[in-house]
Amino acid sequence: MGLDSIFQWLYETPLGTAIRENGVLFPWIESTHVLFITTVVGSIAIVDLRLIGWVWKRRRISVITSEVLPITWTAFVIAAATGLLLFSSNAVKYSHNHFFQAKMALLVVAFVNMLILNLIHHRDIAQWDDAPKPPGRVRLAGAVSLLVWISVIVTARWIGFTMSAF
Amino acid sequence: MATSLHAFCQWLSETPISLTIQNVSWIIPTVQSIHILCVAIIFSSALMIDLRMLNIVGRSQATGAYAARFIPWIWITLIVLLLSGSILITGEPTRSLENPSFQLKMVLLVLAMLTTLGIQRPLANAEGYWDQPSRRKVLTKVVAVVSLCLWVGIIFAGRWIAYTNTAGD
Numbered sequence: 001m002g003l004d005s006i007f008q009w010l011y012e013t014p015l016g017t018a019i020r021e022n023g024v025l026f027p028w029i030e031s032t033h034v035l036f037i038t039t040v041v042g043s044i045a046i047v048d049l050r051l052i053g054w055v056w057k058r059r060r061i062s063v064i065t066s067e068v069l070p071i072t073w074t075a076f077v078i079a080a081a082t083g084l085l086l087f088s089s090n091a092v093k094y095s096h097n098h099f100f101q102a103k104m105a106l107l108v109v110a111f112v113n114m115l116i117l118n119l120i121h122h123r124d125i126a127q128w129d130d131a132p133k134p135p136g137r138v139r140l141a142g143a144v145s146l147l148v149w150i151s152v153i154v155t156a157r158w159i160g161f162t163m164s165a166f
Numbered sequence: 167m168a169t170s171l172h173a174f175c176q177w178l179s180e181t182p183i184s185l186t187i188q189n190v191s192w193i194i195p196t197v198q199s200i201h202i203l204c205v206a207i208i209f210s211s212a213l214m215i216d217l218r219m220l221n222i223v224g225r226s227q228a229t230g231a232y233a234a235r236f237i238p239w240i241w242i243t244l245i246v247l248l249l250s251g252s253i254l255i256t257g258e259p260t261r262s263l264e265n266p267s268f269q270l271k272m273v274l275l276v277l278a279m280l281t282t283l284g285i286q287r288p289l290a291n292a293e294g295y296w297d298q299p300s301r302r303k304v305l306t307k308v309v310a311v312v313s314l315c316l317w318v319g320i321i322f323a324g325r326w327i328a329y330t331n332t333a334g335d
Binding site for chain 2: 027030031034035037038039041042043045046056063067068070071150153154157158160161
């Protein structure tokens with residue numbers, strides 16, 4: 001109940017109301033959201049595929065991450081901001097949508113997976129930075145990331161089909 | 167022209183394959199998800215090449231090597247993109263073919279493909295074609311910005327199909 005009242009407040013904010021009631025605001029924000037979420041998923045896939053050891057095997061992993069991850073993070077910040085705006089337009093209803101809930105849970109999994117990569121696996125990166133096939137635990141983290149982000153896109157698309165028009 | 171397009175859409179929407187796509191509720195969301203994943207791969211590949219040409223990323227590797235890494239992904243994924251797009255058109259011909267956003271998207275797609283070829287072709291004969299700042303500095307940046315704008319435009323036009331559906335189906 002506590003969360004619902006926060007979401008109801010968000011729904012009633014001038015911003016949430018404007019996005020809900022103005023005919024073109026929602027599509028413009030939504031298009032921006034799609035642009036940056038595809039950038040997040042496409043760019044992180046470049047890192048994941050290398051971590052799994054499928055492509056660009058002769059290119060050092062830390063070089064790939066340093067060229068790609070700044071793009072991923074920038075895109076993620078914009079995707080999250082535009083996502084929050086879209087959410088505010090119909091907060092209570094989104095929060096009750098199962099695909100939305102699944103998408104948020106998947107983002108948590110992606111975050112934990114990233115922490116494991118950065119805080120645990122990264123400690124001995126010197127030993128596998130140049131490896132065509134990194135150790136199993138690193139390849140696993142890459143595969144988990146790839147699957148989770150693909151699932152984020154799938155659940156995101158299903159939200160649109162399971163939310164009735166407002 | 168408009169009427170014959172409309173007649174074609176009518177005919178297509180009554181074919182058994184179109185009716186199947188319309189009536190099996192999971193097909194369109196699933197195919198749209200695959201379509202967006204393809205967009206993610208293609209857009210990110212193009213983005214990497216464009217940002218390289220703008221000297222924003224990957225200065226440790228030549229543009230030619232960058233293009234060699236990412237351009238194959240664009241063409242291969244494009245096949246899946248066009249296939250999934252064709253399924254969506256077959257399922258909702260009027261919503262797509264007669265929609266101004268869809269028509270704009272197709273024009274932008276052709277231009278983006280031509281731009282990609284324009285980046286790719288000179289590299290076949292001269293690997294360092296886009297890496298000679300003294301000779302093609304401006305052209306390189308213009309081509310990169312045009313490419314980026316076209317792909318961004320495709321994504322926006324694609325999402326707007328849902329909002330400029332004049333057919334009312």
